[in-house]
Amino acid sequence: MHNRLRELRGELGWSQGDLAEQLEVSRQTVNAIETGKYDPSLPLAFRIARLFQQPIEKIFLPDEENA
Amino acid sequence: MLPTSARPIRTAPLAHWSRRQRWLFVLFSFALMLVGIHWLMRGGWQLWAGLLAMSLSVPMVAYSCRSVSRTETGPMSPAERRFLIEFSFSMPVYFVLVILLWGHARQMDQGWLRALVAVSPALPVAWLSVAFTRMILGSDELMQRIHLQALAVSAGAVSILSMALGFLAAAKVLALKGDILLWVFPVLAWVYGSVRWWLMRRLGRGD
Numbered sequence: 716m717h718n719r720l721r722e723l724r725g726e727l728g729w730s731q732g733d734l735a736e737q738l739e740v741s742r743q744t745v746n747a748i749e750t751g752k753y754d755p756s757l758p759l760a761f762r763i764a765r766l767f768q769q770p771i772e773k774i775f776l777p778d779e780e781n782a
Numbered sequence: 783m784l785p786t787s788a789r790p791i792r793t794a795p796l797a798h799w800s801r802r803q804r805w806l807f808v809l810f811s812f813a814l815m816l817v818g819i820h821w822l823m824r825g826g827w828q829l830w831a832g833l834l835a836m837s838l839s840v841p842m843v844a845y846s847c848r849s850v851s852r853t854e855t856g857p858m859s860p861a862e863r864r865f866l867i868e869f870s871f872s873m874p875v876y877f878v879l880v881i882l883l884w885g886h887a888r889q890m891d892q893g894w895l896r897a898l899v900a901v902s903p904a905l906p907v908a909w910l911s912v913a914f915t916r917m918i919l920g921s922d923e924l925m926q927r928i929h930l931q932a933l934a935v936s937a938g939a940v941s942i943l944s945m946a947l948g949f950l951a952a953a954k955v956l957a958l959k960g961d962i963l964l965w966v967f968p969v970l971a972w973v974y975g976s977v978r979w980w981l982m983r984r985l986g987r988g989d
Contacts, residue, residue: 740922741859747985753924 717776721749723767738762796849808846815839822881833881837874844869861920868913876906907967928981936973940966 724734731749735742738759747753755763764771796804818835821828845866848858858866880903887900918929944966950956 741925743982743985744922744924747924750986752985756923759923 716754716778717751718748719774719776720745720763723769723774724749737766796846799849801850804846804849808843808850811839811842811846815843829881833874833877836877840873841866841870859920859922861917864920865913865917869910872906872910872913875909876903879903879906928978931981932974932978935977936970939973940970943969 720734724731729737731745732742735745738745740759744753744755748755760771760775764774767774796807799807814835818832818839821832821835824832883899884903887896890896890899918926921929947956947958947962951958
């Protein structure tokens with residue numbers, strides 16, 4: 716699964732630590748999601764969508780093979 | 783705005799230190815630990831100095847190593863901070879019980895008091911296990927997964943090793959004493975720590 720987390724975070728000028736604090740997760744978790752090494756759970760994905768005020772499908776995109 | 787309890791705590795005075803200063807602190811912590819072990823072995827007044835040195839150096843080593851880690855970057859979460867505090871208190875209790883109390887068990891008459899004295903060092907370790915479980919439950923979903931993977935590997939490795947040694951001892955291939963069981967917890971902790979370090983390293987450092 717791809718995601719636009721890094722791009723959206725960059726638009727707001729937040730560091731990974733800032734985003735982690737907002738989401739109440741560790742900085743490593745934000746980094747792992749951004750680099751595609753970890754796909755978040757649905758509750759966390761919804762928290763991310765709510766934070767960026769975007770639909771979840773505009774932040775998390777399926778791989779081409781799964782699209 | 784996050785509630786105060788959920789906000790990560792920026793504990794570290796060390797976070798403001800240069801990398802070189804933090805490495806010096808790591809070396810100092812390990813040196814204090816070695817001096818503490820040396821004093822403990824000499825006995826007399828140095829026993830007390832050794833107990834103090836060990837009580838200070840063990841949490842210092844844990845804290846200082848985190849500060850130079852390339853994977854454990856970022857502020858400590860409240861769950862991690864609480865664990866470090868409980869670790870810092872349970873370890874001195876463990877050292878005191880092992881060094882000052884446990885040795886008397888051999889000279890005591892058989893009975894429940896002797897059993898209680900002999901098993902007493904396991905109590906702070908039980909406290910540590912509860913604190914560790916609490917820390918895992920207070921971690922976020924990815925960290926919980928990493929803890930679980932590391933614990934699964936370490937529990938599997940130690941179980942297989944224990945079973946293999948047990949079969950060898952039962953078949954009289956090896957002569958093992960019961961006190962070898964004292965190594966189960968340290969080996970478990972070491973394998974867990976190594977696997978966790980490796981898993982965290984795979985995640986990368988980020989920005």
